[in-house]
Amino acid sequence: MKSKLLLSILAAALAIVVPISxxxxxxxxxxxxxxxGPDYKYEAYVGWSYTSLNQVNQSRSGLQGVxxxxxxxxxxxxxxxxxxxxxxxxxxxTNPGNPTVDMFLVGPVIHGNLFEKWSAYAQGLVGGVxxxxxxxxxxxxxxxxxxxxxxxNKSARWSxxxxxxxxxxxxxxTPFEPGYSPHMRWNARAxxxxxxxx
Numbered sequence: 001m002k003s004k005l006l007l008s009i010l011a012a013a014l015a016i017v018v019p020i021s022x023x024x025x026x027x028x029x030x031x032x033x034x035x036x037g038p039d040y041k042y043e044a045y046v047g048w049s050y051t052s053l054n055q056v057n058q059s060r061s062g063l064q065g066v067x068x069x070x071x072x073x074x075x076x077x078x079x080x081x082x083x084x085x086x087x088x089x090x091x092x093x094t095n096p097g098n099p100t101v102d103m104f105l106v107g108p109v110i111h112g113n114l115f116e117k118w119s120a121y122a123q124g125l126v127g128g129v130x131x132x133x134x135x136x137x138x139x140x141x142x143x144x145x146x147x148x149x150x151x152x153n154k155s156a157r158w159s160x161x162x163x164x165x166x167x168x169x170x171x172x173x174t175p176f177e178p179g180y181s182p183h184m185r186w187n188a189r190a191x192x193x194x195x196x197x198x
Contacts, residue, residue: 038156040197043079045069045161047193051087051101055141055171055185056134059095063087067191071109079109083125085189098133101187103167105143117153122146129169129187136171143169145186151195159195164188 049067053059065087073079087101104127111121126144147165154160168186 040157041073043071043073043159043195043197045071045193045195047161047191049085049087049189049191049193050091051085051103051167051189052187053095053099053101054187055131055136055169056095056097056099059099060093061090061095062092062188063095063099063101064089064091065101067103067189067193073111077110077112079111080106081109081123081125082106083127085191096134100132102130102132103143103189104128104130105167107144119151119153119159121149121151123149123165125165125167129167131171138171141169141171143167147189157197159197160192161195162190162192164190 046066046068048064050062050064052062065085067083067085069081069083071079071081083103083105085101085103087103105125106127107123107125109121109123111119113119124144124146126142128140129143130140132139145165145167147163149161149163151159151161166186166188168184170184
């Protein structure tokens with residue numbers, strides 16, 4: 001009888017102690033999920049682009065061509081961009097001569113997310129503009145301007161971009177006039193294309 005009573009007390013004690021010890025066990029912590037996605041430092045853009053042609057006298061049409069850029073990001077909202085473009089084909093009417101425009105620009109970029117898959121940026125660029133195919137001085141003018149862009153982010157690596165800016169440069173007012181000119185000409189530029197993040 002004593003052994004049965006002792007066995008019953010021991011079974012009751014085990015029934016109380018085992019659930020308490022099971023409750024006291026802590027599951028190992030799971031590593032947090034990365035919800036931000038990869039952090040790419042560079043982006044490369046290429047696409048179709050348009051520029052007006054205000055430095056060429058009697059021009060009747062802007063030029064279309066290709067533009068490309070590479071940006072290096074520093075942190076979440078700042079970057080430095082190298083930008084270039086080649087414009088050769090008349091958009092609407094025929095221009096006098098066979099003008100071409102090449103741009104080589106560099107400058108800071110401020111960018112950030114707007115909502116969901118949309119992001120935007122603003123930039124300031126300086127560099128040079130070369131106008132060829134017509135008699136104009138200088139061949140390469142110092143240039144600079146500001147612009148904005150809008151990206152639709154299809155994935156972490158790919159985006160579709162639309163941008164616009166205004167690039168100022170100095171060329172002579174009269175063809176064949178020698179020397180450098182203080183006359184500033186502003187050319188609107190716009191484009192669409194694809195961005196690859198890496």
